[in-house]
Amino acid sequence: MKLTMYLDMLKLTIALAFVALAVQNSRAAEWCVARPEAPENELQSGIDFACRGRNGWCSHIQPGQSCYLPNTVDDHASYAYNIYYQFNKHGPDGAKACFFNGTGMIVYSEPKSISLVE
Numbered sequence: 001m002k003l004t005m006y007l008d009m010l011k012l013t014i015a016l017a018f019v020a021l022a023v024q025n026s027r028a029a030e031w032c033v034a035r036p037e038a039p040e041n042e043l044q045s046g047i048d049f050a051c052r053g054r055n056g057w058c059s060h061i062q063p064g065q066s067c068y069l070p071n072t073v074d075d076h077a078s079y080a081y082n083i084y085y086q087f088n089k090h091g092p093d094g095a096k097a098c099f100f101n102g103t104g105m106i107v108y109s110e111p112k113s114i115s116l117v118e
Contacts (some may be wrong), residue, residue: 026081028108032098035105036079043077046100050084057083077103078111 051058060067061076081104084107088097098104 038103048079
């Protein structure tokens with residue numbers, strides 16, 4: 001009797017694990033990017049915030065690095081915003097990690113400028 005009950009609990013545990021995995025994998029990928037209409041000076045402030053003291057998170061958008069081009073504030077902001085968001089979206093701020101004083105927005109299809117993120 002105990003063995004049967006143990007096996008039933010094991011089957012239930014495995015089934016629940018598969019359900020949890022399926023739910024986790026079904027979530028859409030999301031990126032944080034700069035709003036196209038955002039003023040450049042506000043985007044630069046967002047870049048400064050996202051990159052400040054982050055142990056090289058933004059090193060790829062420095063001159064001569066892999067994501068420097070295209071060299072626009074919009075593209076650099078999208079890169080910096082997304083790096084910051086990906087590391088902070090599960091923290092206490094959640095989706096607010098993409099706010100950047102109203103200059104960030106979450107998208108669900110991969111933007112071309114983010115594809116350079118390594």
